[in-house]
Amino acid sequence: MTDSIYFAPLLPWQKTLWTQLTARVLTPVQSLPHALLAAGMQGLGKRAFVWRLVAWLLCREREQHPLGACGSCDSCQWLKSGTHPSLQVLPNVSMPISAASSHSQEALKSANKKTKADSKFSKAADKAALTIKVDDIRALQPFIYQGGQGMRICVLDHAEQMTIAAANALLKTLEEPQAQVHLFLISDTPAKLLPTIKSRVQQLPLQSINTSTALDYVTHTLGSTVNREVVSPTQIEQLLQLANGAPLAAIDLAQAVWYSKRVLWLTTWQALRSGKRSATAASDYWQAQLSIGEFIQLTELMLLDIRRINLGLSSSQKDVDLTAALQNYQPSDSLLESLVSNLQQTRMALQQNVQEKFAYDKLMQQLAQL
């Protein structure tokens, strides 16, 4: 359990913030704000930062270990066994153990094994399990108001999943700060949080990440998990762009099932174009491989690179030979543009409950004409 997210290395773009916050705690006249919000899109490392800080705040030896919890005192042991008496986490499914493994090889393997039906089911179940109800907030009250010695911490992960009643109950707690009690809210979609909640918590500046720091981190991490040779610097830049600059999300993308099917996409496209494969057969085949959303994401990435080559630039992908594939035939820009806009329309149509099979069939017909 030494790889638990409580004791993981500090992410390089969070060093300054870590130093600032821990210095405040260690300076007797200053202290940490009562309620903190870690907000922003997925893949910035918000959770990694919060769990690490929680472990350090609770650590009995933190003064001797300013860079992170010691990992061996009573408090750190309790965290490892998931039985810390001074930590409450909502919703209950958000215990950090699963978060810690989300970027590991094991997570990758198990994600690959998941069938489409599984992932659909778990998405619906996950959403229900993440809801924070008013009773959950009320159940925190004795813990918050019990008084006594030592720091107590509540973490509300997916804070935007609070019901209105839960948010109102939490507001009361936010208005009555208790000594030694700290609240951490985490949210991937802070726009969904009530403005009254947002105005009573202090937001951690976790969003701005220096591009070269992000590039270095993704390059280094992918270099140690996948074959270093196959990932080009341009490819890493592209992954980061696709992930809107969020380094952990870029790493997830590189390890996503759809990303591993780029060569297959190229083979399908060429077979469709040459008439060796019918659109229906290709559609049936891909429906068993990827969800339509994933296939659209994959197609968008491939089209982006085909456009690069059309412009005379080199392919961003070292491990897929697009340049060779495009030697004899290059689709025109207007064809590419119309397919890109078709992909966007398909995405919207899917939100209106258009059938996956229907959308797949149509996309394959369009690919055959590209």
Ligand SMILES: [Zn+2]
């Ligand atoms: Zn410790």
